[in-house]
Each structure stands twice: as structure tokens, then as C-alpha cells.
Amino acid sequence: MTQFDHSRLSDFIDRKWDESVLPSLSEFIEIPALSPSFDPEWEENGYLDAAIETFISWIKSLSLERVSISVHRLKKRSPLLLVTINGDSEGEVLFYSHLDKQPEATGWSDGKGPWKAVVEDDWLFGRGSVDDGYGGYAGILSILGLQEQGISHPTCRFLIETGEESGSPDLELYLDELKSHLGTPDLVIVLDTGGMDYDRLWITQSLRGIVAGTLSVKVSSVGVHSGHGSGVMPSSFRLARxxxxxxxxxxxxxxxxxxxHSEISDDMKETSSKIIELKDGKIKDFPLLDGVKKQVENPLDIFLTMNLKPSLSVIGADGIPSIESAGNVLRTNTDLKISIRTPPGVDATKVARKVEALLEENPPNGAHVSAKMTEVANGFLAPDLPEKVASDLDAACVEFYGKPSMDLFIGGTIPVMAMLQSRYSNSKFIITGAGGPGGNAHGPDEKLHIPTAKKVTKCVSLAVKSFADYRRQNPI
Structure with a gap:
């Protein structure tokens, strides 16, 4: 068996990032490949296709062995790229990333812009740099790093979509269309998250889900003068409240x-406490006005509430005129857009039905109430990695970061994670990435921390190697 050389891998990855990845990723940044939700004429504009072609050209410039590339196009659906690197050992690994982007945003620093790649110090600025253009590059390069040393690896497939920033509306259709090509992965790797600092590899263990929709409360057919009806006719706002x-x-x-609610395990609480210690007991500044207090004050409670507990937000309203145009009239209705974050492991579809029933049954004052939850996505809860793989990944983190990895719980929702986990329920997952403080994905001055992207690539390479070793020693 070929002896693995960590230093050789590190030098190779660093060199390839500098000489090969950064020039191609910079070319990608300059393409305004907006996700279809933000570019209704995406087909005519051709920017998503240009992003795919840029990535394909980069792959073809590499000395990869046993690689095949195919672009798939369902009618009126954004294209999807599938890259397969056939393995020479047991197992299958599926990598996921995306090439579509968020809109430009305003407020970029002087000399920088969404479609202008700028390398400054350790950062690569530009839209799509950290979300998620680098992901496909890092994944492919992690396998090339193994091949360069003659190290056996499983078959690795790279599923790269162009609709993630629109909520991945086409991905399920492509997963059905390509079912026979995708196989059944033992391991799914997603490079689209990050962590709370750049000092270690952060591995996402959970995401919350979301149940969102409209609560509508109607009380009358027309507005009524408040001097006549108030105190007698029920207020739709009061009933909604x-x-x-x-x-x-x-x-x-x-x-x-x-x-x-779902149970928060002792392990989760212990990990959360370690994260609090790393942050010196300080959890994210919130832009509260002077004198405004948080709902929870203890740092651990804040972290658990943000990431592992349910929450409700009212994020929009209809039926309420602006202050400037408001008259002394009892309004006919109040419509509220509500958003509920659900804990990882809770079935969001079941929650949506229960929320609708809870809000609609026994309406106060006989009001006409409807509750329609239209945005429903499960959270994500990562299964445990095989002990040897987890140990090897931690050793890689110590080798390349100088510190072990850290688990992370995230309060947001990435629908594609739940989609992939539902599809591949027996697979293990590694959800990580190069995002972190100051990366500013979706906003002005989006930027990728280049040293971290290199380290992530190296750690992923070791994880794939370890999984190959594990499968060889534990055949199915």
C-alpha cells in the first residue's frame, strides 16, 4: 500500500490553489451568474451556462484520472453539472455544491465589486467566492491530491447545481432523473457552510428547519368608521395577536x-458550552437599541435558543395601510406572514399541518381565519461518522490547522441538506466549508479566506482517504 505523505499533500494543494484554482475562480467571479429567482431571463442571458463551462474548462486542465463530465438540462430548469471520478477502492462519495449566485448588493468597498475578482492579503473578493464557487474546486482538488500520490479512493461524484440560491426547486427532479447515475453514496460531503472563526475546521452537525406562511384574519366585508364600529366590531389585529x-x-x-420542541442532548449542551468558552462567553452582538433587553441573557441559553430551539417571527403584513395613509377606519382584515424555525429532527411537514389546525380551529369571535403554510423544509441532524473516520478527520485538522475540529449547530435552514438526507437516509454526512467571520456571503464585499479554503481542501482529502480505508476494512 502506498504510504501517504501529509507534507506532500499540503504542498500540492497549496500550489494548485495558487496556480490553478484562483485564476479559474476569479474568472468565475466575473460572470454574473444570478440564480434563476433573481434573473427571469437566465436562459437567454446564458450566465449559468458560462459558469458551468468555466468550471469544466478548469477540470479539463487537470491531470485527473478516470473522470467523466456531463451537463444535464431538464426543460425550463436550470442546468446541473455531474462530474464523476471513478474510484479504485470500495465505497461511493457524493459531493454537493452550487454555481449560482445572489444579486450584486450595494456598498462594496472602493476598487471592489460583485463581478470583479480582487485578491487582497489572504482574501479573494467577489460575488460567489465563498458562496459557493470555491466548493466544487476544493472538492475536485481534494481527490486530485490523492491521485497525485497514487492513493486509492472511492468513486466520487460531484453534483453541482445552479439553483441553490433560489431554494433548489429543480434539484429533486434531477435527483430522480439521475438516480441510476448517482448510485447510493456512503458519504455525502457538502462544502457550503463555515464556522465561527478561521482557527479550526467547523463541522455542521445540525440545521433548523422552517415552516412559513400566511395567517389571515377577516372580520368584515368593508371597512367601517371607527367612531361607529370600534368596541363593537372585533379588531382583526387583536384577533390575529x-x-x-x-x-x-x-x-x-x-x-x-x-x-x-425536541430534546437537546447532553452532548449538544456540552458542545455548545465549549463553543461559548471559545468565544469567551460572548455570542454575536445584536443591534439592539439602548435599554432593549434580550429575551434570554445567559450565553449558553442564547446559543441554544438561536440554533436548537423553535422560534416564531412575524416577517410581513398585509391589510394594514401605511401611517401616512391610515384613516379612522376599522380594517376588514389582517394578514401576517409568519416564519417558524423548527429544531433539527422535527418533521416540518407535520408541524405545518399542526400549525394550520391550531390557528384555524375555534376562531375567536367567529372570525374567518385561514392559515396556509407555504414554505416547509426540514432541518438537518448529522448521523455520527464511523469512529475511525472521525478520528482521522480530527488528526487531519491537527495536522493542517494545528487544532482539532469543532462541531457546530446552525440556526438557519439549507433545504438541500434535508433533501439529500431524505434521499440518502443511510449515508454519513460531512457538512463544512471555508465560510467565517467577515466572509459576508450575500452582502457587499463577499470574500473567501484563501488559507482556510486550502486547509478545508486538505482535510476533505484526508476524510475521503479515511473513508476508503474504513470501507476496505468493513465491507458491506
Missing amino acids: QLLSRLEDENTGEILPEWL
């Missing part, structure tokens, strides 16, 4: 239904 109290304690913000 009353209905929300079925979900949330209006005094504390605590979510009331037990079915919206």
Missing part, C-alpha cells in the same frame, strides 16, 4: 406547543 398566542407566549417569546 390572540391566535399567535396559541403558538407563542407573548410575554416571554417561548414557543408553547410541545410538538414544536
Whole structure:
């Protein structure tokens, strides 16, 4: 068996990033490959295709062995790229990333812009640099690093879509279309997250889900002068507020239904405590006005509430005129857009049905109430990696970062994670990436921390090697 050389891998990855990845990734940045939600004429504009072609050209410039490339196009669906590197050992690994981008945003620093690649110090600026253009490059390069030393690896497939920033509306269709080509991965690797610093590899263990939709409360067919009807006709706003109290304690913000909660394990609490210690007890500054207090004050409670507990937000309203145009009229209706973050492991579809029933049943004052949850996505809860793979990954982190990895719980939602986990329920997952403080994905001055991207590539390479070793020693 070929002896693996960590230093050789490190030098190779560093050199390839500098000489090969950065020039191609810079070319990618300059393409305004907006996700279809932000570019209705994406087909005519051809920018998504240009992004794919740029990535394919880079792959073809490499000395990869046993590689095949195919672009798939379902009618009226954004294209998807599938790259397969056939392995010479047991197992299958699926990498996921995306090439579509968020809109430009305003407020970029002087000399920088969304479609202008700028390398400054350790950073690569430009839209799509950290979200998620680098992901495919890092994944492919992690396998090339193994091949360069003659190290056996599993078959690795790279599923690279162009609709993630639009909510991945086409991915499920492509997963069905390509089912026979994708096989059944033992391991899924996603390079689209990051961590709380750049000092270690952060591995995402959970994401919250989301249940969002519209609560509509109607009380009359026309508006009525408040001098005539107030105190007699029920206020649709008061009734809407009353209905929300079925979900949330209006005094504390605590979510009331037990079915919206899940148990937070002792391991989760211990990991969260370690994260708090790393941050010296300080968890993210919130832009509260002077004198405004948080709903929870203890740093551990803040972290658990942000990432592992349910929450309710009212994010929009209809039926309420602006202050400038408001008359002394009892309004006919109040419509509220509500967004509920669900804990990892909770079935969001079941929650959506229960929320609708809870809000619609026994309407106060006989009001006409409808609750339609239209955005529903499960969270994500990572299964444990095989002990040897987890140990080898930690050793790689010590080798390349100088510190072991750290688990992370994230309060946001990435629908594609739940989609992949539902599809590949027996697979293991490694969700990580080069994102971190100051990366500013989606905003002005988006930027990739180049040294971290290199380290992530090296750690992923070692993880794939370890999984190959594990499968060889533990055949199915």
C-alpha cells in the first residue's frame, strides 16, 4: 500500500490553489451568474451556462484520472453539472455544491465589486467566492491530491447545481432523473457552510428547519368608521395577536406547543458550552437599541435558543395601510406572514399541518381565519461518522490547522441538506466549508479566506482517504 505523505499533500494543494484554482475562480467571479429567482431571463442571458463551462474548462486542465463530465438540462430548469471520478477502492462519495449566485448588493468597498475578482492579503473578493464557487474546486482538488500520490479512493461524484440560491426547486427532479447515475453514496460531503472563526475546521452537525406562511384574519366585508364600529366590531389585529398566542407566549417569546420542541442532548449542551468558552462567553452582538433587553441573557441559553430551539417571527403584513395613509377606519382584515424555525429532527411537514389546525380551529369571535403554510423544509441532524473516520478527520485538522475540529449547530435552514438526507437516509454526512467571520456571503464585499479554503481542501482529502480505508476494512 502506498504510504501517504501529509507534507506532500499540503504542498500540492497549496500550489494548485495558487496556480490553478484562483485564476479559474476569479474568472468565475466575473460572470454574473444570478440564480434563476433573481434573473427571469437566465436562459437567454446564458450566465449559468458560462459558469458551468468555466468550471469544466478548469477540470479539463487537470491531470485527473478516470473522470467523466456531463451537463444535464431538464426543460425550463436550470442546468446541473455531474462530474464523476471513478474510484479504485470500495465505497461511493457524493459531493454537493452550487454555481449560482445572489444579486450584486450595494456598498462594496472602493476598487471592489460583485463581478470583479480582487485578491487582497489572504482574501479573494467577489460575488460567489465563498458562496459557493470555491466548493466544487476544493472538492475536485481534494481527490486530485490523492491521485497525485497514487492513493486509492472511492468513486466520487460531484453534483453541482445552479439553483441553490433560489431554494433548489429543480434539484429533486434531477435527483430522480439521475438516480441510476448517482448510485447510493456512503458519504455525502457538502462544502457550503463555515464556522465561527478561521482557527479550526467547523463541522455542521445540525440545521433548523422552517415552516412559513400566511395567517389571515377577516372580520368584515368593508371597512367601517371607527367612531361607529370600534368596541363593537372585533379588531382583526387583536384577533390575529390572540391566535399567535396559541403558538407563542407573548410575554416571554417561548414557543408553547410541545410538538414544536425536541430534546437537546447532553452532548449538544456540552458542545455548545465549549463553543461559548471559545468565544469567551460572548455570542454575536445584536443591534439592539439602548435599554432593549434580550429575551434570554445567559450565553449558553442564547446559543441554544438561536440554533436548537423553535422560534416564531412575524416577517410581513398585509391589510394594514401605511401611517401616512391610515384613516379612522376599522380594517376588514389582517394578514401576517409568519416564519417558524423548527429544531433539527422535527418533521416540518407535520408541524405545518399542526400549525394550520391550531390557528384555524375555534376562531375567536367567529372570525374567518385561514392559515396556509407555504414554505416547509426540514432541518438537518448529522448521523455520527464511523469512529475511525472521525478520528482521522480530527488528526487531519491537527495536522493542517494545528487544532482539532469543532462541531457546530446552525440556526438557519439549507433545504438541500434535508433533501439529500431524505434521499440518502443511510449515508454519513460531512457538512463544512471555508465560510467565517467577515466572509459576508450575500452582502457587499463577499470574500473567501484563501488559507482556510486550502486547509478545508486538505482535510476533505484526508476524510475521503479515511473513508476508503474504513470501507476496505468493513465491507458491506
